Amino acid sequence: MKNWNDLIDKQPIAIKIIKQMLMRERVSHAYLIQGDKGTGKAEIATLLAKSLFCQHRVNGEPCNNCKDCNRIDSGNHPDVHWIKPDGASIKKEQIAYLQKEFTYTGLESKQKVYLISNADRMTTNAANRLLKFLEEPSRQTTAILMTENGQGILDTIKSRCQIISLRPLAIEQIQTQLESDGITPDNARVFAMITQNLAAARALNQDEWFAQARKLVVQLIEVLRTKQEEALLFIQKQWISHFSDRDQLFLGLDLLIYWFKDLIYLQLEESDLVVFQSYLTELEASLRYWTRYDITEILYAIMEARKLIDQNVHPTLVMEQLTLQMQR
Amino acid sequence: MKFVIKRDLLIESIQHVMKAISSRVTIPILSGIKIEANQDGIKLTGSDADISIESFIPREEDGIVNIEEIEAGSIVVQAKYFPDIIRKLPLKTVEINTDDQFQVNIISGGAEFHLNGQDAAEYPQLPVLHTDNSFELKNDLLKEVIRQTVFAVSTVETRPILTGVNMNLDNGQIKFVATDSHRLASRELPLTTNHDLSFKNIVIPGRSLAELSKIIDDNEENITISVTENQILFQTKHLYFLSRLLDGNYPETSRLIPDQSKTTVLTKTKELLQAIDRASLLAKENRNNVVKLETRANHQLVISSNTPEVGQVIEEVTTEEITGDELKISFSAKYMMDALKIIQEEYVTIKFTGAMRPFIIQPNENDQILQLILPVRTY
Numbered sequence: 269m270k271n272w273n274d275l276i277d278k279q280p281i282a283i284k285i286i287k288q289m290l291m292r293e294r295v296s297h298a299y300l301i302q303g304d305k306g307t308g309k310a311e312i313a314t315l316l317a318k319s320l321f322c323q324h325r326v327n328g329e330p331c332n333n334c335k336d337c338n339r340i341d342s343g344n345h346p347d348v349h350w351i352k353p354d355g356a357s358i359k360k361e362q363i364a365y366l367q368k369e370f371t372y373t374g375l376e377s378k379q380k381v382y383l384i385s386n387a388d389r390m391t392t393n394a395a396n397r398l399l400k401f402l403e404e405p406s407r408q409t410t411a412i413l414m415t416e417n418g419q420g421i422l423d424t425i426k427s428r429c430q431i432i433s434l435r436p437l438a439i440e441q442i443q444t445q446l447e448s449d450g451i452t453p454d455n456a457r458v459f460a461m462i463t464q465n466l467a468a469a470r471a472l473n474q475d476e477w478f479a480q481a482r483k484l485v486v487q488l489i490e491v492l493r494t495k496q497e498e499a500l501l502f503i504q505k506q507w508i509s510h511f512s513d514r515d516q517l518f519l520g521l522d523l524l525i526y527w528f529k530d531l532i533y534l535q536l537e538e539s540d541l542v543v544f545q546s547y548l549t550e551l552e553a554s555l556r557y558w559t560r561y562d563i564t565e566i567l568y569a570i571m572e573a574r575k576l577i578d579q580n581v582h583p584t585l586v587m588e589q590l591t592l593q594m595q596r
Numbered sequence: 597m598k599f600v601i602k603r604d605l606l607i608e609s610i611q612h613v614m615k616a617i618s619s620r621v622t623i624p625i626l627s628g629i630k631i632e633a634n635q636d637g638i639k640l641t642g643s644d645a646d647i648s649i650e651s652f653i654p655r656e657e658d659g660i661v662n663i664e665e666i667e668a669g670s671i672v673v674q675a676k677y678f679p680d681i682i683r684k685l686p687l688k689t690v691e692i693n694t695d696d697q698f699q700v701n702i703i704s705g706g707a708e709f710h711l712n713g714q715d716a717a718e719y720p721q722l723p724v725l726h727t728d729n730s731f732e733l734k735n736d737l738l739k740e741v742i743r744q745t746v747f748a749v750s751t752v753e754t755r756p757i758l759t760g761v762n763m764n765l766d767n768g769q770i771k772f773v774a775t776d777s778h779r780l781a782s783r784e785l786p787l788t789t790n791h792d793l794s795f796k797n798i799v800i801p802g803r804s805l806a807e808l809s810k811i812i813d814d815n816e817e818n819i820t821i822s823v824t825e826n827q828i829l830f831q832t833k834h835l836y837f838l839s840r841l842l843d844g845n846y847p848e849t850s851r852l853i854p855d856q857s858k859t860t861v862l863t864k865t866k867e868l869l870q871a872i873d874r875a876s877l878l879a880k881e882n883r884n885n886v887v888k889l890e891t892r893a894n895h896q897l898v899i900s901s902n903t904p905e906v907g908q909v910i911e912e913v914t915t916e917e918i919t920g921d922e923l924k925i926s927f928s929a930k931y932m933m934d935a936l937k938i939i940q941e942e943y944v945t946i947k948f949t950g951a952m953r954p955f956i957i958q959p960n961e962n963d964q965i966l967q968l969i970l971p972v973r974t975y
Contacts, residue, residue, distance in 0.1 A: 339718055344625040346645055346720040364753075365622075371756030372801070372840045373826035375645055375720050406843060 270311055271329045272319075278308055282432050286312070290319050290328035296430040298402055298411040300387070302418035303434025306463065309414040310385065312434075314340060316412060317348050317381045346375035349382040353389045356580075360393040367397060370406055379408035387413040388420030395422050402428045442466055446473075454546040458482070461526060461543050462519070477510075478519075484510055485523040486547055492594055493557045499591045508584050517583055521574050528567050531555050535563075569593040597633050597669025598693035601653065602662050603685060603704070606638075609651040610679045612835060613642030615811060616649040617675045625718045628672035631692070632716070638663060641722070642675065643838075647804050648722055649811070650836040665691075670716035673700050681709050722838055723824040730822030731765070732789045735812050735832070738819055741772055742809040744783045744938045744965060749802035750776035760799035760842040762849070767794070773849050774802065779931045780849060780968040781938075798823055799846050804839035811837060853968060854954065857947035859891060859920035862960060863913065865944040868897075869936040871913050875901040876929030878909050886972050887929045891918050901929070916943065925951045926974040932957075935967035 276283045282301075289295060299316070301309045318330035318337045330337050339345040349369060351362050366382055374380050384390075390398065402411060402425060413429060415421055439460050446456035446466070451473055459469035472478050484506060491502045511520040526543045533541045534555055544551060558566070573590045577583060613629055621627045622645060630641040637654040655663045671694045682690065685704035693701050694713060702709040733741075742761075750758035755777070762773045765787070773782040787793075808830060812819060820831040830837040875887040879901040890898040895915045902908040925948060936944065941959035948955040957967040 335717055335721075339625075342624075342718060344623050344718040346623060349622070368753065368756070371753075371759075371842055371844065372646065373843045375826070375840060378826065 270315060271332060272315060273329070275308055275311060275315070278437075279303075279312070279434050282312065282434055285432060286316060287328045290325075295320065295410060297405040297409065298413070298429040300413045300415065300418070300421065300426060300429035300431045301434065302415050302431065304436050305416055306437055306468070307434040309416075309434065312432075313383050313385075313412045313414055316410075317345075317383065320379065320381055320410060321345065321348070321377065347377055347380045349380070351382065351384045353386050356389065358384065358386065358390040358394050360391060360397060363390070363394045363397040367401060370401060370409060379410070381410045381412065383412045383414070385414045386416070387425075388415045388417040395425060399424055399428075442469065446470070454544075457543055457545060458526070462522060477516075480510060481516070481520060482523060485520065485527060486544075486550060488524075488591075489527060489550065489554055492591070493554060496595050499595065500588055503587045503591055504584070507587055511583070514577060517577050518574065521570055521577070525567065525570050527551075527554075528563050528570070531558065531563050532560070535560055566594050597631070597671060598665060598667040598691070599633050599638060600664045600689055600691045601638060603682060603688055603690050605653050605662055606682055606690065607679075609638075609640045609653055610682060612651040612811070613640045613649045614675065614679060615807070616642040616644055616647050618644040625672060625714060625720075627675055628714055628719075629675045629678055630670065630672045630716055630719045632670040633666055634668045635666060638666075641719070643720065643722075645720070646801065646840055647807055648720075648838040650722070650838070652834045652836070654834070667693075669694060671698060671700055672714040672716050672719055673711055674713075677711065681711075723827050723829065729793060729795075730820050730829075731770075731787055731793055732818045732820050733785075735815050735817050735819050737785070738821075738830075739809050739812060739814060741783050741785065742805045745772045745774040745781045746802050746805045746809075747934050747938070748774040748776060748779055748781035748967075752776075757799060757842055757844040757846055759803075760801045760846075761805055762846040763798040763800060764796045765794050766796070773846075775847075775849060775968075778928070778970050779935070780852065780966075781935070782849070782966045782968075784964045784966075795823055797846055798828065799842040799844070800828055800839060801842055808837050808839070811835065852954065853956065853966065854947075854949045857920065857949050857956070859918070859923045859948040861891070861897065861915055861946045861948070862917040862943060863897070863915035863946070865936055865939050865942060865959070867913060868944065869933060871899050871911050872929050872932050872936070875899045875909050875911060876933070878903050878906050879929050884972060885929045886926050886974065887932070888924065888926045888974070890925075891923045920948075923948050923951060925955070926972045927955075927969055928972060931969045935969060938967075939965065 272283050272287055301312055303309055315330065318332070318340050319325055319328060321336040321340065322330035322334060323336065324331040324334055336345065340348055343350065349366060351358060351366065354362060370380065399422070442460040443456045446459060446469055447453055449470065451459070455473065459472050463469045463472060488502060488507065491499050511517045530542045530544050530551055531554055533539065534551055542551065569590055573586050576586045610629065617629070626643055626645060632639040635655065637652055639650055639652045641648060641650045653662055655661070655666060681702055685707055687705040690702060690704040698713040698715055700711040700713040702711065745761050749761060753759065758776055764771045768787045769784055770787050771782060771784045773780065812832060817832065822829045827838050827840055872887060876885055879885050879887050887899055887901045892898055895918050897913040897915055898910060899913060900908065900910045935957050939959045941962055943960035945958050945960050946955060951971060952973065954968050954970045957969070959965055
């Protein structure tokens with residue numbers, strides 16, 4: 269069980285703001301918690317919900333032991349509603365459900381809390397509907413929106429929320445912790461970059477799929493550099509079959525981004541920051557092959573590809589287009 | 597927890613509470629039935645958050661022992677499997693017991709089931725009945741009131757508060773009002789018990805009332821109604837029905853009702869209903885189901901409807917009496933029929949205040965029921 273003091277090391281400023289507001293009983297009607305993956309958004313949101321409902325709160329700390337706290341943990345509290353994306357996005361119907369819910373009195377208490385994770389993934393319709401009751405909050409309701417991408421939220425929604433920005437995690441901190449677990453420094457760096465979360469990074473270390481994925485990225489670069497005519501074939505035969513779902517495709521593209529970012533670091537002679545430390549020779553070779561201008565263009569292309577995948581464009585087509593753009 | 601119970605009683609109770617359990621639950625615990633045992637008997641609870649039904653089985657009733665070997669306790673069992681299991685058990689009695697790992701053992705004859713249960717502490721806390729702010733109504737009267745008002749609630753969610761029936765209690769008079777902003781139905785009745793009680797702006801969701809009406813029996817027994825901060829509770833002998841209330845302020849409706857009239861029509865309810873029904877046959881084609889009503893000399897009414905693509909219908913109705921100004925008015929046949937259908941009296945009075953003003957329908961010599969309909973503007 270967590271309480272605010274456990275989180276204060278990770279997010280000192282955000283926690284201080286929240287605690288102050290709880291102690292002074294000045295709870296706003298809507299919060300937007302924004303922060304990268306692994307920064308503790310869900311933890312903070314749950315804790316905030318508990319603090320609002322717990323009858324035995326001491327100095328803003330929920331007791332973590334009463335009926336209300338336990339039921340918030342198990343997702344069974346009747347007056348706490350947690351909305352998560354249904355598939356790729358948060359649908360209009362999910363917000364409509366909330367809307368209906370708020371026309372009723374609470375089941376147990378007079379207050380209600382709704383939490384929306386990945387709030388940036390609301391469809392336009394859903395966002396507009398939400399706006400309607402964010403604008404005219406009924407008494408004693410608190411909205412807690414969570415997002416990794418604060419820019420993806422409608423300005424009109426943002427302006428109605430108190431924004432709590434979480435500090436990005438210190439990569440070095442995770443890296444050292446991973447290294448103390450016995451993971452090689454090179455790997456530790458990659459894992460830390462990708463997950464920004466200790467538990468997930470440890471899982472990746474065990475994952476054969478990830479090791480293979482990293483190898484494929486290096487191979488793709490190699491093919492692009494030496495046997496350009498085979499690049500499309502490589503995508504067809506190896507890449508697509510390995511990166512078979514959306515999350516995996518994103519990971520593949522992220523790895524490519526880190527590769528080209530490394531090239532920029534090398535150009536700036538900041539070799540400490542390089543992620544793919546174990547492939548320094550390959551990086552050097554790539555550096556001789558692509559100019560700085562090429563690299564920026566490629567980085568833009570990869571970002572664009574990410575967007576396309578998100579919009580359900582066929583992955584093979586996206587990857588083929590990207591390969592063509594990466595060829596010099 | 598442990599008890600041995602007559603199976604048919606348990607089955608009946610399960611059937612009651614299952615009515616409240618929905619297949620699409622918002623919080624996982626609500627997919628279960630809560631079973632509570634104490635020395636007085638067993639209580640089952642089912643809920644879909646909006647409505648909750650509790651069914652109580654007393655340990656002893658009229659000298660007959662229903663439940664034996666009671667050890668107090670509580671548990672939540674999966675509603676998906678529990679009813680079927682109980683229904684198909686071999687013997688007339690069943691033993692149910694639980695251990696501290698939330699495992700439920702169901703034993704009847706040679707059959708033994710071990711179900712995974714959930715902690716009853718996770719289940720929503722339902723309010724308990726407070727006798728000091730409750731009143732009683734007869735079962736059949738309550739059913740009648742529901743039938744007379746609930747049809748008029750709004751079905752669209754644009755103004756959620758209108759999807760409920762507003763209940764006000766003052767001076768020993770209780771008043772139910774439902775409106776969808778095009779028509780209004782209200783019913784008043786005097787209270788026989790607890791005259792000092794008063795509350796206002798209690799809005800009960802129409803869906804809950806419709807559900808309640810299905811559950812209560814059509815008899816003269818009393819049902820106790822009590823209102824708590826956020827729920828309303830209807831209690832019959834062994835059945836408790838709880839519904840959440842709608843949050844918000846119900847619009848003030850008394851001002852809408854005109855207190856004088858320019859034209860008054862007194863006619864047979866059935867005849868008028870049938871005439872409107874016939875006229876609406878053609879009106880259904882046109883989008884809002886509008887029929888026209890005209891007053892003529894000699895107590896005659898003309899009801900007509902014209903849909904150019906289909907044809908037209910004209911019908912003359914002889915009324916008992918028409919007083920006041922001449923009138924031509926159009927209105928929705930559906931609303932009119934809904935209003936007339938719930939009137940059991942033979943004669944009905946309709947009071948108009950001009951073609952653009954709402955009109956009132958009331959059974960003759962009975963002002964407990966009042967229906968109001970807004971006319972439709974036609975050119």
